[in-house]
Amino acid sequence: xxxxxxxxxxxxxxxxxxxxxxxxxxxxxxxxxxxxxxxxxxxxxxxxxxxxxxxxxxxxxxxxxxxxxxxxxxxxxxxxxxxxxxxxxxxxxxxxxxxxxxxxxxxxxxxxxxxxxxxxxxxxxxxxxxxxxxxxxxxxxxxxxxxxxxxxxxxxxxxxxxxxxxxxxxxxxxxxxxxxxxxxxxxxxxxxxxxxxxxxxxxxxxxxxxxxxxxxxxxxxxxxxxxxxxxxxxxxxxxxxxxxxxxxxxxxxxxxxxxxxxxxxxxxxxxxxxxxxxxxxxxxxxxxxxxxxxxxxxxxxxxxxxxxxxxxxxxxxxxxxxxxxxxxxxxxxxxxxxxxxxxxxxxxxxxxxxxxxxxxxxxxxxxxxxxxxxxxxxxxxxxxxxxxxxxxxxxxxxxxxxxxxxxxxxxxxxxxxxxxxxxxxxxxxxxxxxxxxxxxxxxxxxxxxxxxxxxxxxxxxxxxxxxxxxxxxxxxxxxxxxxxxxxxxxxxxxxxxxxxxxxxxxxxxxxxxxxxxxxxxxxxxxxxxxxxxxxxxxxxxxxxxxxxxxxxxxxxxxxxxxxxxxxxxxxxxxxxxxxxxxxxxxxxxxxxxxxxxxxxxxxxxxxxxxxxxxxxxxxxxxxxxxxxxxxxxxxxxxxxxxxxxxxxxxxx
Numbered sequence: 001x002x003x004x005x006x007x008x009x010x011x012x013x014x015x016x017x018x019x020x021x022x023x024x025x026x027x028x029x030x031x032x033x034x035x036x037x038x039x040x041x042x043x044x045x046x047x048x049x050x051x052x053x054x055x056x057x058x059x060x061x062x063x064x065x066x067x068x069x070x071x072x073x074x075x076x077x078x079x080x081x082x083x084x085x086x087x088x089x090x091x092x093x094x095x096x097x098x099x100x101x102x103x104x105x106x107x108x109x110x111x112x113x114x115x116x117x118x119x120x121x122x123x124x125x126x127x128x129x130x131x132x133x134x135x136x137x138x139x140x141x142x143x144x145x146x147x148x149x150x151x152x153x154x155x156x157x158x159x160x161x162x163x164x165x166x167x168x169x170x171x172x173x174x175x176x177x178x179x180x181x182x183x184x185x186x187x188x189x190x191x192x193x194x195x196x197x198x199x200x201x202x203x204x205x206x207x208x209x210x211x212x213x214x215x216x217x218x219x220x221x222x223x224x225x226x227x228x229x230x231x232x233x234x235x236x237x238x239x240x241x242x243x244x245x246x247x248x249x250x251x252x253x254x255x256x257x258x259x260x261x262x263x264x265x266x267x268x269x270x271x272x273x274x275x276x277x278x279x280x281x282x283x284x285x286x287x288x289x290x291x292x293x294x295x296x297x298x299x300x301x302x303x304x305x306x307x308x309x310x311x312x313x314x315x316x317x318x319x320x321x322x323x324x325x326x327x328x329x330x331x332x333x334x335x336x337x338x339x340x341x342x343x344x345x346x347x348x349x350x351x352x353x354x355x356x357x358x359x360x361x362x363x364x365x366x367x368x369x370x371x372x373x374x375x376x377x378x379x380x381x382x383x384x385x386x387x388x389x390x391x392x393x394x395x396x397x398x399x400x401x402x403x404x405x406x407x408x409x410x411x412x413x414x415x416x417x418x419x420x421x422x423x424x425x426x427x428x429x430x431x432x433x434x435x436x437x438x439x440x441x442x443x444x445x446x447x448x449x450x451x452x453x454x455x456x457x458x459x460x461x462x463x464x465x466x467x468x469x470x471x472x473x474x475x476x477x478x479x480x481x482x483x484x485x486x487x488x489x490x491x492x493x494x495x496x497x498x499x500x501x502x503x504x505x506x507x508x509x510x511x512x513x514x515x516x517x518x519x520x521x522x523x524x525x526x527x528x529x530x531x532x533x534x535x536x537x538x539x540x541x542x543x544x545x546x547x548x549x550x551x552x553x554x555x556x557x558x559x560x561x562x563x564x565x566x567x568x569x570x571x572x573x574x575x576x577x578x579x580x581x582x583x584x585x586x587x588x589x590x591x592x593x594x595x596x597x598x599x600x601x602x603x604x605x606x607x608x609x610x611x612x613x614x615x616x617x618x619x620x621x622x623x624x625x626x627x628x629x630x631x632x633x634x635x636x637x638x639x640x641x642x643x644x645x646x647x648x649x650x651x652x
Contacts (some may be wrong), residue, residue: 015067015074017208020050024079030086037098039086040105044112047076070120070195075333077198084109085205097212106206117199140568151376205262210267217259223276229285240410245311248282249318256326265331269338276343279315290357297361297401305357306408313411314351319344355414358405359422365397365428367392370429371453374436378444379536388447390433391454393425398458407475412481419463419485427492434496437535445504449497456493458534460486492566495520498525503534509545513552524557525549547582 009087028034028043062068084105091097227248252275259271273481286308291301319340327338369390376388409415434448463482498519505512516528528549532542550556 007140009066013066013071014075016062017072018066020054020072021075021079024050024076025407028080028083030083034086037084037101037105039341040084041108043080043083044108047073067120071118073120073198074195076202076284081202081205084202088205088209089255090222091209092470094209095215098211099212099216102206102209103213103262106203106210108204109203109264113199113201117197120198130513136641145303181485207266209265210263211270213259213262214267214274217255218277220453221255221274221278222281225250225282229282234552235291239410240310241305242286242311242314244313245284245318248278249322252278252322256329261330263327268326271335272330272338274338275322275326277371279319279340279343280346282315283312283343283350286347286350287353290353291361291631293357293360294364295361296364297358297397298405300406301361302358302401302404305361306363306405308354308357309351309414310408310410312347312354312416315347316344316351351414355421357420358401358418359425360399362397362422363425365391366426369393370433374434376438376444378448379441381441381444381447383451387454388451389457390430391451394455395458398462398465399570402462408464416463416481416485420488422486423459423462423489426455426459427489431492431496434500435530435534440503440534442504442506445500449500449504450490452493452496452500456489459489459493499531502531509541510548513545513549513554515553517554518547526557528558 022044024046024197026032027046028039034042050072054069054072058068141346195423225244225248229244232241255271255275256268259268265465289304289308291297291304295301323338323340327335330338369388373388373390405418406415409418409479437444437448440448501517502512502516505515507515512531516523516531520527525546529542529546537545
């Protein structure tokens with residue numbers, strides 16, 4: 001036949017394949033007895049039996065160069081693909097498929113394709129370089145067999161004996177050494193080598209119908225996650241055991257591992273979209289867990305808000321790894337299309353809202369006292385006494401909640417962020433409250449200065465309140481971590497102290513302007529207006545004093561906006577220079593006497609404030625133990641471990 005030419009050989013091979021597969025058509029064609037998806041494994045078992053029988057029956061008839069089994073396999077694959085597509089088209093809509101039957105049929109198909117690829121197209125097997133134990137084995141029903149099991153060893157021995165017999169038998173074509181026959185055998189071998197690989201041909205038919213599988217996976221994940229979240233809420237006594245977050249990614253990983261056994265194509269991409277929906281739903285669950293805005297913070301509220309922050313942080317850390325893993329597994333056609341930036345943004349928002357909930361909860365404790373501060377009649381204030389109620393409330397609330405917040409947040413950076421944002425918002429709010437006080441007398445200004453001093457002390461000790469003195473070994477690190485915070489709070493409160501000192505000065509407008517320029521070197525006309533309003537100047541006197549200030553070179557400023565909690569006026573974050581003393585020494589001679597008197601009065605005021613502060617310091621012992629050093633890494637979602645703490649000696 002080889003001598004007759006390649007066209008004759010090809011027709012003969014095609015005819016043989018058609019005859020051999022005729023019983024297959026009669027059993028498995030659409031409408032036949034075994035056409036359904038539930039009998040897919042029987043299709044592949046039928047072909048295995050055919051190949052085994054042909055080995056014994058026709059091996060001595062057909063030249064090995066023809067690779068007759070390989071051609072039969074190609075014909076079988078084409079027929080099976082057409083049969084299954086016809087069967088799958090009956091599923092309408094595609095997501096209504098019986099998932100168990102669909103997945104079982106797909107799994108059997110993938111195993112069959114792997115088996116046949118290894119048998120005919122695995123170059124390593126063809127070269128004989130692969131170790132027998134490395135090759136996958138399948139029984140007649142398409143089930144994988146462990147190569148090292150008793151059954152696997154027997155199958156490998158049988159294959160080895162068969163190969164030895166084949167190599168010892170004279171090949172049918174060895175009797176004919178004619179050049180035409182040799183050329184024909186070479187062409188036959190090339191024809192067989194050019195046959196396309198069969199892997200993925202049949203299994204691709206299932207791809208459009210895997211939407212039902214994806215839907216089932218998504219529903220299963222959501223149900224399990226809902227239950228985990230519910231159980232976690234019922235047994236939550238701290239914020240560091242993030243069971244639901246770690247469980248969510250574990251469920252996603254398991255779902256992904258199941259899917260890539262079947263496909264890394266469209267269905268895997270669709271499943272990744274479901275992962276994004278699960279992440280979004282979890283983000284919404286975290287938001288619903290936050291304490292109500294505007295309500296005073298409680299111990300339970302601290303745990304809930306810190307839990308949201310910690311869980312969001314865990315998700316922010318894990319999502320990029322998940323996206324990278326999916327992008328590495330997915331089909332090349334979808335590579336680069338995996339994007340989880342929106343989900344990262346969502347959890348960043350959760351983290352920010354969790355910190356804001358802590359801050360607003362602390363502010364809620366102070367609402368009534370801050371209002372009372374503004375309603376105080378400072379014009380008739382006769383004697384400096386204890387701190388105002390809002391100051392003592394601030395100290396007690398920070399002593400109560402700050403250690404718990406530090407303990408429950410899993411990252412040092414987030415506690416530092418809490419301190420920064422709370423200080424910003426409270427300083428702005430406290431300044432606004434002070435600036436609304438009108439007709440402030442000398443004694444009133446001294447009382448407000450006492451309050452400012454106490455507020456400054458409380459805020460400076462916030463980062464380390466409640467820590468143990470025995471933790472002093474890492475206090476230097478804690479001080480370095482909060483050094484910017486310390487400088488910022490100190491500068492802002494010092495500015496407020498200077499403004500209140502100006503308010504307490506009973507001076508002529510021209511001298512007051514000179515002192516304003518000297519003490520508040522970064523001040524502008526609006527800052528001066530604020531001082532004059534607090535002193536109770538009438539509008540006409542304010543305007544005339546502002547004209548004097550303009551003539552003296554005080555720069556104009558923009559009208560001060562009332563700031564809410566959380567917003568910060570830019571002019572209130574200018575660092576106050578130590579140049580005030582230098583500027584005082586270089587003041588015009590005409591103001592020397594009055595300036596000396598002013599500073600003498602201010603010195604007396606400071607001495608009085610120090611005495612009052614010393615009598616009240618015992619009530620704030622919780623604020624005197626300072627310090628905290630923290631580990632930066634966070635990969636302990638389930639263990640509940642966190643960074644350690646140590647006192648900071650820098651603020652004492």
